[in-house]
Amino acid sequence: MEANSLLDKIKNYEAGKPIELVVREFGIAPEDVVKLASNENPIGTNPSVQRAIAQNADKAHLYPDDSMYELKESLASKYEVDDEQVIIGAGSDQVLEFISRAFLSADSSVLMSQVTFAMYEIYAKQMGATIHRTPSYEHKVDEFLAKYREYKPKVIYICTPNNPTGDAISRDEVFEIIQGVDEQTLVVVDGAYMEYASAKDEKYHISPKDLIEFPNVIYLGTFSKAYGLGGMRVGYGVANREMIATLGKLRPPFNITTLSLLSAIEALKDDEFVRESISLHKEQIKRYEKFADENGIEYIDSYTNFITYLFGDRYNSTEVANDLLRRGIIIRDLASYGMNAIRVTVGTAEQNDKFFANFREVSS
Numbered sequence: 001m002e003a004n005s006l007l008d009k010i011k012n013y014e015a016g017k018p019i020e021l022v023v024r025e026f027g028i029a030p031e032d033v034v035k036l037a038s039n040e041n042p043i044g045t046n047p048s049v050q051r052a053i054a055q056n057a058d059k060a061h062l063y064p065d066d067s068m069y070e071l072k073e074s075l076a077s078k079y080e081v082d083d084e085q086v087i088i089g090a091g092s093d094q095v096l097e098f099i100s101r102a103f104l105s106a107d108s109s110v111l112m113s114q115v116t117f118a119m120y121e122i123y124a125k126q127m128g129a130t131i132h133r134t135p136s137y138e139h140k141v142d143e144f145l146a147k148y149r150e151y152k153p154k155v156i157y158i159c160t161p162n163n164p165t166g167d168a169i170s171r172d173e174v175f176e177i178i179q180g181v182d183e184q185t186l187v188v189v190d191g192a193y194m195e196y197a198s199a200k201d202e203k204y205h206i207s208p209k210d211l212i213e214f215p216n217v218i219y220l221g222t223f224s225k226a227y228g229l230g231g232m233r234v235g236y237g238v239a240n241r242e243m244i245a246t247l248g249k250l251r252p253p254f255n256i257t258t259l260s261l262l263s264a265i266e267a268l269k270d271d272e273f274v275r276e277s278i279s280l281h282k283e284q285i286k287r288y289e290k291f292a293d294e295n296g297i298e299y300i301d302s303y304t305n306f307i308t309y310l311f312g313d314r315y316n317s318t319e320v321a322n323d324l325l326r327r328g329i330i331i332r333d334l335a336s337y338g339m340n341a342i343r344v345t346v347g348t349a350e351q352n353d354k355f356f357a358n359f360r361e362v363s364s
């Protein structure tokens, strides 16, 4: 049976490999597998969220509050915006999908960095849109504005900090891009790792409140990284009311689960967990920088919870990733992004020890 021919051009998203695969293929005990491939929070699930889930385990037969009033209120108050300026998605991924469906078609195009979050391309291609990329893997304002003038894309994706490279652009640079485009182009500011960037350098902190005055800008955030809820699938978009109302037309009813909804509400009550996550991260990422320096490996200065090692002609990223995988260490090979590099989520001290020890062995 013939499917929509647009789908022929789409390469499936390559998700980080699951622990189950390593257990199955290499016979390694699940507790010995070190998963540093998907930028999950290494501290684990916030204990107060765990308690809330346990206490509400008997609510799985009930649909969630479809208005998601309490979660929107909590986000609105955190960001000092109105609850009508917030939309909730099953991960910010789903908000990206709404954006694509609302604004793209076969005669439109999108602009993104050379190397960036793979889902931007996939959702855009689902609508038949043409993909344009800047030449550099890092976000460069001049490159974005030059390509914008050349192609007049309908949507520009600014992933700051950027996944899978870890670089970021400053708030001022984001404003330069926004102010350099007209209101018919939507600028998506994807802040999936913003908590880490803000903690590293205030200049890189972007608050959705700063963006809300622009009719053509949306900010995306997620509970999957600093809040440690990747498995619950909750993300959000913050924009002006009209934009949120437009995207709302594409939202299916009950698009996150009852337990996801209450997890996100609970997570927002506990800033301490995020602070702890960031402080562990700050301490541990220094070890990755030192390890790279000592071993003559180049890396990209990271504003995220992962670090990207650039191998140049020293090692082959695919070989290193496969060798580590056989030893139960899951990291991300960036060969499919055209880079001879690996992306490693900064883990707990113990996980990182295992990464360093095994990396030494596979690279010698």
Ligand SMILES: *Cc1c(COP(=O)(O)O)cnc(C)c1O
Binding pocket: 090, 091, 092, 093, 094, 117, 159, 162, 163, 190, 192, 221, 222, 223, 224, 230, 233, 234, 235
């Ligand atoms: C992780 C991530 C997201 C969203 O993840 P969800 O789990 O769908 O909320 C969005 N953008 C980037 C760049 C990411 O790395």
